[in-house]
Amino acid sequence: MKKIYILAVALVAFAFTGTSQIIEDDMDFYDNAIDISSQSPTFDNWSGTSGTTEDGFTTDVIAIGIKSLLIGNNATSDVILQAGNQNGGQYTFSFDYYVADGATGFYGLMETNDTGTPVFTLTFYPNQGGAGVDEIRVGTGVVGTFDMPKDTWVKMTHLIDLDADTIVVLMDGVEIYNDAYGSTLFGAVDLWSVDGSCENYFDNFFLDEGILATESFDAKGFVTSMRNGQLTLSANEVIDTVAIYNMLGQEVYNSKLGATSAIINMSSYANGTYIVRASINGTVGSIKVIK
Structure with missing residues (x-):
C-alpha cells in the first residue's frame, strides 16, 4: 500500500547557517534568451562552460507561475543544480516536475558537483526509453518503478538523511521509494536531456536543511x-x-x-x-x- 505523508520541515535554530545552502527558486525572473547558468550561481552545465548545446533555458510555454526550466529534446542539454556539496545531515529537496506525454525524462542525484568523476546515488527515468515504464535506478540497476502522470505537474520530494543513509522519495505526497541513499554526500542534481524524445519542465526548486516531521x-x-x-x-x-x-x-x-x-x-x-x-x-x- 502506498503511504501518504504530510510534509513539514523540522528546523533547528541556526539550521540555515554553516554548510547548508537554501535554494528556493520559482524560475520566474530569468531571461528566456540567456542560458540559466549565466544568470544564477545555483545552476551550471555539465562542462562548466556556457554557450554550448548543454545550456538550459527557461520558458513561459508551460509553467506553474510565469516560467519554468525546460530540458528539451536536443539530447545534449545538461544542467547541474548546485546543492552545496553537503556532507552529513538531513535535507529536504523538492521541485515541481512536468513530463510531456510520450516524452522521456531524467534527473539524477549526485554525491558532489564534480562532473569529471561523477557519482550518482539515485537516478530517475520517466518513460525510460519510450517504453512507458518510469524507473528509479542505482547505477544501471533498476531498484524501483513508479507511475508518473504525463502532461501535468507533480511535486517530487526527496527526504535525504545522510547520517542514517536513507532516502524517501514522494510524488505528490505519496511514497514511491524508501531505501538506502548510498552515501554521506549530496552535492548536485543533474537535469539532462537523456535522448531526442526528452521534454521535461522543472519549477519551484527547494532545498533546505531539515527532516521530515513525523x-x-x-x-x-x-x-x-x-x-x-x-x-x-x-x-x-x-x-x-x-x-x-x-x-x-x-x-x-x-x-x-x-x-x-x-x-x-x-x-x-x-x-x-x-x-x-x-x-x-x-x-x-x-x-x-x-x-
Whole structure:
C-alpha cells in the first residue's frame, strides 16, 4: 500500500547557517534568451562552460507561475543544480516536475558537483526509453518503478538523511521509494536531456536543511493563517514554543506560548516567506507562511 505523508520541515535554530545552502527558486525572473547558468550561481552545465548545446533555458510555454526550466529534446542539454556539496545531515529537496506525454525524462542525484568523476546515488527515468515504464535506478540497476502522470505537474520530494543513509522519495505526497541513499554526500542534481524524445519542465526548486516531521505532528492539528499582517496559530494541543525564521535563516521571533492558539503581530515584518517552527507537546514541526 502506498503511504501518504504530510510534509513539514523540522528546523533547528541556526539550521540555515554553516554548510547548508537554501535554494528556493520559482524560475520566474530569468531571461528566456540567456542560458540559466549565466544568470544564477545555483545552476551550471555539465562542462562548466556556457554557450554550448548543454545550456538550459527557461520558458513561459508551460509553467506553474510565469516560467519554468525546460530540458528539451536536443539530447545534449545538461544542467547541474548546485546543492552545496553537503556532507552529513538531513535535507529536504523538492521541485515541481512536468513530463510531456510520450516524452522521456531524467534527473539524477549526485554525491558532489564534480562532473569529471561523477557519482550518482539515485537516478530517475520517466518513460525510460519510450517504453512507458518510469524507473528509479542505482547505477544501471533498476531498484524501483513508479507511475508518473504525463502532461501535468507533480511535486517530487526527496527526504535525504545522510547520517542514517536513507532516502524517501514522494510524488505528490505519496511514497514511491524508501531505501538506502548510498552515501554521506549530496552535492548536485543533474537535469539532462537523456535522448531526442526528452521534454521535461522543472519549477519551484527547494532545498533546505531539515527532516521530515513525523505524522504525529500532523495529528496535533497545527494550522496557521495570515491576514493584514496578523499571523494566527492554533492546534489541538498546547503549543509550547514558536520560532519564526526568514529565508536567510535569521530568527525573527521566538516565544513560549503555553496555549492552543495565539496571534502574532507581523505587520512590521518585510513581505516574503517565513518558516514557522512550533513545538507541541514535545513534537516539533515547521511550515511555510507568506506575508
